[in-house]
Amino acid sequence: MAFKHPKTERRDPVQAPSSISWLVDAVGEDAALEFIDGNAGRRLKMPRRVDGSYLVDLYGRDLAQALVDRNYGNNDYQVPLLRGWRAHMLAKRGCCNNEIASRLGTSWRNVQKLLKKAPVDRALRQRQPDGQLDIFGL
Structure with missing residues (x-):
């Protein structure tokens, strides 16, 4: 009888750091990455309430609510570089x-x-712009 290795789940070697895991949990990895990527290193002033705040206009309600909830409103939030x-x-x-x-x-x-x-499997990139035919696919 041959020894069978247990199935192993392939996991992402780099998970969200604890400094932003709360944000990833609240809005998802893509939205959190977009926010961090666009604001890394900046200090943002947190309003007391989300309604009518600039955060909703800039980042959407879910992300704004997560920032205000986590930072208890009216505090500065230093966006990490990561x-x-x-x-x-x-x-x-x-x-x-x-x-x-x-x-x-x-x-x-x-x-x-x-x-x-932390090595990563890179996604396949689309090599031709949208709307352009692939000459090898004809």
């Missing part, structure tokens, strides 16, 4: 290292180092 997590998430979405370096404000070499710590 370069390693962002590099991993962007690579997973098919971005090349040059794109990632530009978005993180770092060098291509540093992106290589960040991704070496």
Whole structure:
């Protein structure tokens, strides 16, 4: 009788850091990445209430509510840089290292180092723009 290895679930080697896991739980990975990627390093003033706040206009109600709930309103929130997590998430979405370096404000070499710590299966990128026919697919 041959020994059978138990099935192992393939898990993402880089999960959301504890500093933003609450945000990922509230709005999902894609929305959290978009918010962090666009605001990394910034200090945001949190309103006491979500209704009528600039946060709803900029980021939508769910994300605004999560920020206000977590930061108890009327406090500053320092958006973390999270370069390693962002590099991993962007690579997973098919971005090349040059794109990632530009978005993180770092060098291509540093992106290589960040991704070496937690290898990622890169998504297949669409090679032709939308609306353009693939000549090899005809």
